[in-house]
Amino acid sequence: MNFASQAAHVNPWSAATMIACVVLCSTAGEVLTAAAMKSLGDLDEIRARAGIKGAIRAVLTCPLFFAGVSFLALAFFSLLFALNHLNLSLVAPASASLTLVTNAVAGKILLKENVDRRRWTAAVLVCIGVYFLAH
Amino acid sequence: MILGLVAICAPLGDSCLSRGMTRLPTISHDHPATLIAAVFTPWIATGIALLIGFFASYLTALSWADLTFVLPATAFGNVIVALLSRFWLHEPISLERWAGILLITLGVSFVAQGPSLTERPGIAAFGVESSKLEQQSAANETESAVEVVEEQVR
Numbered sequence: 001m002n003f004a005s006q007a008a009h010v011n012p013w014s015a016a017t018m019i020a021c022v023v024l025c026s027t028a029g030e031v032l033t034a035a036a037m038k039s040l041g042d043l044d045e046i047r048a049r050a051g052i053k054g055a056i057r058a059v060l061t062c063p064l065f066f067a068g069v070s071f072l073a074l075a076f077f078s079l080l081f082a083l084n085h086l087n088l089s090l091v092a093p094a095s096a097s098l099t100l101v102t103n104a105v106a107g108k109i110l111l112k113e114n115v116d117r118r119r120w121t122a123a124v125l126v127c128i129g130v131y132f133l134a135h
Numbered sequence: 136m137i138l139g140l141v142a143i144c145a146p147l148g149d150s151c152l153s154r155g156m157t158r159l160p161t162i163s164h165d166h167p168a169t170l171i172a173a174v175f176t177p178w179i180a181t182g183i184a185l186l187i188g189f190f191a192s193y194l195t196a197l198s199w200a201d202l203t204f205v206l207p208a209t210a211f212g213n214v215i216v217a218l219l220s221r222f223w224l225h226e227p228i229s230l231e232r233w234a235g236i237l238l239i240t241l242g243v244s245f246v247a248q249g250p251s252l253t254e255r256p257g258i259a260a261f262g263v264e265s266s267k268l269e270q271q272s273a274a275n276e277t278e279s280a281v282e283v284v285e286e287q288v289r
Binding site for chain 1: 194195197198199201202203204205206207210213214217231232234235236237238239240241242243245246248249250253
């Protein structure tokens, strides 16, 4: 059995679960990393005050940053696992597009960002654009 | 500039890694150590350096801008890669991909017109101000009440 036929024989629910894992881990990673950076404040100011070493130390001593990076690593391994079972032409556009939308929702709910009509429109346009570009 | 670095470094880094890995002979599961040797080849080392640059720029951008601003704005990197592949590598681009480029450009222009950071009054700062105001108004009320009593006594 070659790889293409192996990918074609995956149950649609299993495929959806694999893509959902990639999207959820990636969203959790992005949100935690963003929260970590917001808690630190402007990195340019920290660098001006404490130098590049001070900025690196500030980032590396933030627990939220490590939680974010852990989820991003998990997202990467979920992506590798999904690519082992599914075609790249399905996984790459689906995960990239859906992550933009879930990030917009998570940004609004968890980070309390002001996701106005302009940002929703941008997220949806970029989401469809990435799908077309990568398909 | 930081957003531009994020948009450029990530796709260029990925391209360097892809180019470096395809030039290497097939790496088998039996010899995983060859992967470590691959890190020191020029293309892959350049790719890793570019991806480190991407991550540093991305973290800097997140420290002063919203996640929902940074992600769509940096998606312009996909357009850069497509245009590079068309005009530098002379790869054909289908109508579907041109439509994708147009939609991403539209999305980026939409988000770029708005504010990059959600303005929120600091809860603590606002709390302190309001409690000060309350104390001030309470003090004023007490003073005026004392004055009224004193006038009544006179």
